Amino acid sequence: GNLPSPGRSLIMNRALFLAAALLAVHVYAQTRDIPVAMGNLGVHYNFATVISTDEKPLTAAANGPIWCQATLNEIPLPIVRSTFVRYTDPKRRQFIPEVNHTLHKASLEVEQVVIDNMGKYRCEIQIMENDEHERTVFGNLMVYSSPFFHTNGSMNMVVADEHNKKEVTADKLYATEGGRMEVHCPAVGYPKPTIIWSKNDEVLEYNDHIKTLKNGTVLVIEKFEEDDSGFYRCTATNEYPTRLDLDFKQHEASLVQEVRIGSPYGWIYPLLVILVILLLLFIIIYACAACKRYQHDNYNVAKREKLIRTPSPASSAASTKKYELVSSA
Numbered sequence: 001g002n003l004p005s006p007g008r009s010l011i012m013n014r015a016l017f018l019a020a021a022l023l024a025v026h027v028y029a030q031t032r033d034i035p036v037a038m039g040n041l042g043v044h045y046n047f048a049t050v051i052s053t054d055e056k057p058l059t060a061a062a063n064g065p066i067w068c069q070a071t072l073n074e075i076p077l078p079i080v081r082s083t084f085v086r087y088t089d090p091k092r093r094q095f096i097p098e099v100n101h102t103l104h105k106a107s108l109e110v111e112q113v114v115i116d117n118m119g120k121y122r123c124e125i126q127i128m129e130n131d132e133h134e135r136t137v138f139g140n141l142m143v144y145s146s147p148f149f150h151t152n153g154s155m156n157m158v159v160a161d162e163h164n165k166k167e168v169t170a171d172k173l174y175a176t177e178g179g180r181m182e183v184h185c186p187a188v189g190y191p192k193p194t195i196i197w198s199k200n201d202e203v204l205e206y207n208d209h210i211k212t213l214k215n216g217t218v219l220v221i222e223k224f225e226e227d228d229s230g231f232y233r234c235t236a237t238n239e240y241p242t243r244l245d246l247d248f249k250q251h252e253a254s255l256v257q258e259v260r261i262g263s264p265y266g267w268i269y270p271l272l273v274i275l276v277i278l279l280l281l282f283i284i285i286y287a288c289a290a291c292k293r294y295q296h297d298n299y300n301v302a303k304r305e306k307l308i309r310t311p312s313p314a315s316s317a318a319s320t321k322k323y324e325l326v327s328s329a
Helices: 006-030 268-309 313-328
Strands: 036-039 042-046 051-053 065-071 081-086 098-101 103-109 119-129 135-151 158-159 164-170 173-175 181-184 187-190 194-199 208-213 218-221 230-241 248-261
Touching: 036 119, 036 135, 042 230, 051 158, 065 119, 065 135, 103 119, 103 230, 135 230, 135 248, 173 181, 173 208, 181 248, 187 248
Parallel strands: 042 135, 051 135, 164 248, 173 248
Antiparallel strands: 036 065, 065 103, 081 119, 098 103, 119 135, 135 187, 158 164, 181 218, 194 230, 208 218, 230 248
16 A cells, blocks of 8 residues: 655654653653663664675674663662563563673673564563562663665675665566566565655656555556566665664665566577577488488498409409319319
8 A cells, every 4th residue: 555755654753752752751750669670772783785685684783782770769779680572573582681780780782683683672670679579670672773675585686886885786577568566675674664666766656556565565566568667666764763862863775676578588588599490400410411321331332242243254264264174074
């Protein structure tokens, strides 16, 4: 379906973040004398390239660990145990952070495989309350990532310009005239990127002929025709705060693919014609050579048989003389 404009989506993301921050302030004001979790809210990955595959996933270092602590009226409390859980992980993996018992802080170094470790985390801290029983406090932390493109290796992507490694190109696509064509944009990131499609650098307008599916990651062209041929670009954009002062920064990456009517194996047919011609020439040459050998062999056999069956005059005279001698005897 149609997607909201990039500006609208980014404004919505920013509004949600500000609302969450205001809610946190409100909750804090209403929960004096109640232990709460505090932390650095989030970190982000730093990387230049935007190409990632299952076989060779994108790796990068985060700008620091994520950490949290339990506080009571802004005073850190001793930590009994702590666990970090990644919300966006299908298996809800749990991580055991390093606990600094002097600063009462639990820290987790984020692993470098971006696709497997970006997202939202929950910090769980167990503390002792009134020296009698344990109490658990929770806090949410973010591991941000700017957009990049991740595939299972079926799409061959290369950097289009060494001076702009955030733009990549993929292999040319071939469409069947009158058929349905799908162009994929495997963009990922955290927050989830907004995707805008353009053709020959003009933003596409969606209708019954051209539409998007799966949150914009698939562009569908119904009844593909020659006018639909061209260079299709998907631009993935997200933004997130880079500092605690809610300073948002926008990030983007783009993927370009050429789409034409034809077949990716069109070059095979001329090659097959050439091979067939060469094969026919070889058969003709071989047949001619075999025919000449056959004629040559037959000619020599006939000549030898003639020489054997036709005696020379000298041998005939000797035979006659021998016959006469035998008769006189």
